[in-house]
Amino acid sequence: MRTSCLLAALAVAVASAGCLPETGPGPGSARPPGAPRGTAQVSASLRAQAETELLSALDSTDPVIRAHAIEGLAEARGAAARTEFLRKLSDPDPLVRFAACMACGELRIADARPLLLKLVTDADSSVQVGAIFALHRLGDVRFSSGLEEALRSPEPSVRANAAFALGRLGEKSAVKILLPALRDRAPEVRLQSAEALWRLGNQQGLTYLVAAGISGNAAHQMVAILAMAAPRDRRVIEHVRCGKDSEYLEVRLVTARALGMLSSDEMFDIALSAVRAGESRQRHLAALALGAIGRPDAADALAALLKDPDPDVRVAAATAILQLR
Numbered sequence: 001m002r003t004s005c006l007l008a009a010l011a012v013a014v015a016s017a018g019c020l021p022e023t024g025p026g027p028g029s030a031r032p033p034g035a036p037r038g039t040a041q042v043s044a045s046l047r048a049q050a051e052t053e054l055l056s057a058l059d060s061t062d063p064v065i066r067a068h069a070i071e072g073l074a075e076a077r078g079a080a081a082r083t084e085f086l087r088k089l090s091d092p093d094p095l096v097r098f099a100a101c102m103a104c105g106e107l108r109i110a111d112a113r114p115l116l117l118k119l120v121t122d123a124d125s126s127v128q129v130g131a132i133f134a135l136h137r138l139g140d141v142r143f144s145s146g147l148e149e150a151l152r153s154p155e156p157s158v159r160a161n162a163a164f165a166l167g168r169l170g171e172k173s174a175v176k177i178l179l180p181a182l183r184d185r186a187p188e189v190r191l192q193s194a195e196a197l198w199r200l201g202n203q204q205g206l207t208y209l210v211a212a213g214i215s216g217n218a219a220h221q222m223v224a225i226l227a228m229a230a231p232r233d234r235r236v237i238e239h240v241r242c243g244k245d246s247e248y249l250e251v252r253l254v255t256a257r258a259l260g261m262l263s264s265d266e267m268f269d270i271a272l273s274a275v276r277a278g279e280s281r282q283r284h285l286a287a288l289a290l291g292a293i294g295r296p297d298a299a300d301a302l303a304a305l306l307k308d309p310d311p312d313v314r315v316a317a318a319t320a321i322l323q324l325r
Contacts, residue, residue, distance in 0.1 A: 040297035042324045050321035051077070053306055057315045058084055063093035068315045070096065074103040076322030082109045089115040094124035098161070101130025105137040106168065113138055125150065125158040133165035148177050156186035163189060167196025175202050182208060191220070195227035206236070213242045221246065222254040229258035237262050249274060253285035260292030268293050275301045280310035287313060291320025299324060 054076070057069035070088055073081040088100035089112060101119060104112040112134060119131035120143050129150050132143045150162035163181055166174040174196070181193035182204065191212060197205025212224035225243050228236045240262060243255035253274055256267035271293065274286035287305050290298040298320070305317035 040295075040299055042296050042299045042321065046299060046303055046321055049303075049306060050318035053314055053318035054322075055084065057311060057318075058088065060311060062311065063091075063095045065311050065315060066091065066093070066096045067099040068312060070099040070103050072315055072319030072322075074106060076319055079107045079109060082107070082111060085109060086112055086115065089119065094122070094127050097122065097124070097127045098130040101127065101134045102165070102168075105130070105134030108137050109134075110138060113140070120146075125153055125155060126161045129158065129161045129165050133169065136169060147174075151177060151181055156184075156189055159184060159186065159189045160192040163193040163196045167192075167199040170200070172200050175200055178202075179204065191223055191227070195223075195230065198227060199231050201231075210239050213239055218246070218248045218251050221251050225251075225254050225258045226261075229261040232261060232263075234262050237264065249277065249282055250285055253282065253289050257285070257289035257292040260289060260294065265293045265295055268295060268298075272298060272301055275305055280308070280313055283308060283313045284310070284316045287316035287320045291316070291323040294323055294325045296324045 054069050054072050057065050058073075060066050060069070066088070070085065073084060082104075085100050085103045085107075086109070088096055089104070091097050091100065097119065101116065103109075104116065116131045116134050116138075119127055120135070122128050122131065129147060132146045135142075136144045136147075147162050147166055151159050151166075153159050153162070159181070163178060166178055178193050178197050178200075179202075182190055182197070184190050184193065191208065194205045194208035194212075198209055199205075206228070209224045209228045212220040213228060215221060215224075221243055225240055228240050237259070240255065240258045243251045243258075244267065246252050246255070252267070252270055256271045259265075259267055267289070271286050271289035274282055275290075277283050277286065283305060287302060290302060302317045302321050302324075305313055306321075308314050308317065
């Protein structure tokens, strides 16, 4: 949840005929076999260390780290971390306030309402979007038309965040206002709108994502692959697998994460080996993939990443540890 998203243009068109198979594995299908799971368990001590890392990261001097810590706590602890989310609604950086708004909305934290009402008029337009989203989730729809207005903002990041929020509201009435955004002049807006539409079950959104997933642009592929997996609909698993054989380790790691989101651990070994990668962004992606896969036999590797020199890697590892099951 960032005010400037890593999104990209779609370079390849696909046929308008259905992207989903008429028949195929549904959400309850058996997972493809991966490496043996063993008997590993995640200790209470390691989970406590992971929580401590996330709580510490909330006060990092880097707003990106603070925002990622909010996302991690929302994913791993949910509403149990409401006190921290409420505190971060007053963070000096708009990126962090936006992340806190989205967390409060996703988790329907009613105590946030007074602060959210103030943030509807925040100086930052993306924070306004986050506040409107959260209030809508809490049943206050007085400001919801502001999301449609934000789709017409002169700032691409605001338009992208408006699409992001509309997709997560889960209301199919948003489809009609998101469809024109597929023609937006900014690539990040087009792709974010495609993700939102696919979350709402719209085929045109999926068509865009499939096209991006097979494009030659690695950044496009990574965004699209994760977006396809986001609704946890296993019918798209073959499209998600398009990144398995990429020449870029980053694309393979994002694919491993997306497959984990679809209940497949088939790329577990790739993610596990990448925790020792030389580049911090690769270790970061490896941790996120292991968290999505959720296998407890990744605990030792993730524990080592809690000591990584890069704080973003530590946050990703902490989040992943709390996702192991």
